Amino acid sequence: MALQWLTLVATIWLQSVNGTNSSFPAYSSELKRLLSISQLQLINLASASDAGKLLGWISGVAAAYLPLPLVLLVGAALGLVGYGLQYLFLTHHLSSLSYTHVLFLTVLAGNSICWINTVCYIIIIRNFPFDRQISVGISTSYIGLSAKIYTNIVDVVAPTSPSERAKAFLLLNSVLPLVVSVLVAPFARDAKVGKCKKLLAVGFFTTFVITVITGVFAVGTAISRFLPRYMILVGMLVMMIMPLVVPLVEKIRENLQKKCLIRVHDEHFTGFASMENGGKLEEEIGERDIFAVEEIGPKVMLRRVEFWLYFFVYLFGATLGLVYLNNLGQIAESRGCSGTSSLVSLSSAFGFFGRLLPSLLDYYFPKSKLLLSRAGEMGAMMIPMCGAFFLLLNRQDMSLYISTAIIGICTGAITSISVSTTTQLFGTKNFGVNHNILVSNIPIGSFLFGDFAALLYKRGTNNVHGDGNCMGERCYQTTFIIWGSLCGLGTLLAYFLHVRTKKLHSHA
Structure with missing residues (x-):
């Protein structure tokens, strides 16, 4: 059960760094200046990230035949190339990129988002088959915090210079999803555990509370900067770590339950088998939205x-x-x-x-x-x-x-x-x-x-x-x-x- 919740935490972290396309306005002016392009060409460049979704089905095919951790890392690698080469262009380490090249790299970066999303959705569908909507809603809500997280980091590392901020955004877009993907790749798999409705309800309630607190903190610090920039960043990082409370508590509960099961077995109580893996798993699922x-x-x-x-x-x-x-x-x-x-x-x-x-x-x-x-x-x-x-x-x-x-x-x-x-x-x-x-x-x-x-x-x-x-x-x-x-x-x-x-x- 703890592994099941760890997979949800993994999708939360992935989604929280997967909204890389939301930071395009932060570096678009620099691209426009270096490429000497018109406003119409810049608008087309902004739409190129969405165009990457036209090829999103490729990630679905890959997920059907390849291990999910590999699919996740491929997606992160595409983002590394798509955003990384643009970063090198802004830092003048690459001087030969044309508008067409940047357009293609933007499409590639937009496509990388589809790969990570596909892995997140499949993890949830497999590990929370009776609570898909609850799990999906929790994890995908965090993609709305991506812009906030990236902005908080840039506010600390490059608080003033527009040029340096543009470079910082592109560097984060290329590196941060890859770092998080490598970190959570071991949990991008089927947890293969029982799913007891009552036990899941406690975990979901706790996760809801954490998510709402995180959202309120993000909105509050965005509208009114009542804290120093580095404190806001630390606060957001703490909020992102907080979902780990659920699998930690679940692991403690599992250990206590195992001790109880041993005691029950030693005292020769009947019904030992019915308590295996967390109780009346199938009976407590309830009459939910399970269609054939x-x-x-x-x-x-x-x-x-x-x-x-x-x-x-x-x-x-x-x-x-x-x-x-x-x-x-x-x-x-x-x-x-x-x-x-x-x-x-x-x-x-x-x-x-x-x-x-x-x-x-x-x-x-x-x-x-x-x-x-x-x-x-x-x-x-x-x-x-x-x-x-x-x-x-x-x-x-x-x-x-x-x-x-x-x-x-x-x-x-x-x-x-x-x-x-x-x-x-x-x-x-x-x-x-x-x-x-x-x-x-x-x-x-x-x-x-x-x-x-x-x-x-x-x-x-x-x-x-x-x-x-x-x-x-x-x-x-x-x-x-x-x-x-x-x-x-x-x-x-x-x-x-x-x-x-x-x-x-x-x-x-």
């Missing part, structure tokens, strides 16, 4: 109506939310809102808790899943998201803050729910490939929705200002209407998928 799901391969999946419903639900939900958050700076500027940094912190915080929300609901209301499928849960999260896009038509700053909070929490929640949705619809055997095929709609959506919004913004620029900037609510007015309508369509598709899912699992 058909294991479906990627080729068959692509021919299923359920997949395409699911694909467009995710496209008009989580992907659309990510596009909004990626354009948040430009949106705030066009509305004359000066609190861009606070908006980014707000979206990050609510995204963190959004990823955690489905796990909390699963923990406290486990039987609710019998009433609402995963697709239904995704649709439920898209309803307020749809309203948030239309709320943005209001020119007040408060509407911008409220909408950003709603979109952040809903996007995070849908991203978390999607892992369990993939396993519920298509099984666990081919999860690595199937889920990476699904999330390939992120770069597709980023290109379609992002470029369309840019075209409308440019049209507003031509009509309003000649300085390249569009000011006023009209800049994104049509975009918000279109995004809100697409989100509404996605909600309807989620309902259809929910109906089909309930029908497929009516005998569960």
Whole structure:
């Protein structure tokens, strides 16, 4: 049981350093200066990291045939090459890199994120088969802290110089995931232990408390720097170590239990066998969301109506939310809102808790899943998201803050729910490939929705200002209407998928 919790801690640490693409704004100006590229080329460079997800299915294939520790190290090595060569370019150790080279390296670095994510998801699916959503939500919420962790380190090692900060971010992006991957690689495997519901409940409760405290600390120190920079970094490192409390306590409990079992055996009590491996394992699992799901391969999946419903639900939900958050700076500027940094912190915080929300609901209301499928849960999260896009038509700053909070929490929640949705619809055997095929709609959506919004913004620029900037609510007015309508369509598709899912699992 202790090893089981150690694998969860391993995924938490991996996810906490896997959001390397979030630090692109920190070094993008330096790349633009050294490469002498236009703003449009810089935008394409920013999208290149998402383009790496188009090849994410390769990591799924690798995970099906190679040991997970090896898959993890391959992913970290890709990041080392992708970010490391860019770091050498910024430090002038490489002088021959062209824009095309940097574009390719960015795609490679973005693809490395898929490899680490795939390993994390598979570890959780194998080691927490009856509590996947709870475990996934806890671990993936930490990816929202990546930017905070990297920033805290850079604040200490390179507090002032923009050039040195850019180099520090790229160096961390290349090295830190590799270091953590090497550290946790021995735990990237099947724990092969019994899973007792009551015992897991205690561990999950403790992990929830630690995660929430970590999130509150991260948000509090981001909004108000009431501590020195080095103290904030130390605090975050302590918060990252705290999840080890759970496997440590579990190990102590196991040792005490073994002593009790020996005593019971010596006194010739009956029922000794029923206490083996932690008690009534199978009986205490409970009536959970265990469906006899058909294991479906990627080729068959692509021919299923359920997949395409699911694909467009995710496209008009989580992907659309990510596009909004990626354009948040430009949106705030066009509305004359000066609190861009606070908006980014707000979206990050609510995204963190959004990823955690489905796990909390699963923990406290486990039987609710019998009433609402995963697709239904995704649709439920898209309803307020749809309203948030239309709320943005209001020119007040408060509407911008409220909408950003709603979109952040809903996007995070849908991203978390999607892992369990993939396993519920298509099984666990081919999860690595199937889920990476699904999330390939992120770069597709980023290109379609992002470029369309840019075209409308440019049209507003031509009509309003000649300085390249569009000011006023009209800049994104049509975009918000279109995004809100697409989100509404996605909600309807989620309902259809929910109906089909309930029908497929009516005998569960």
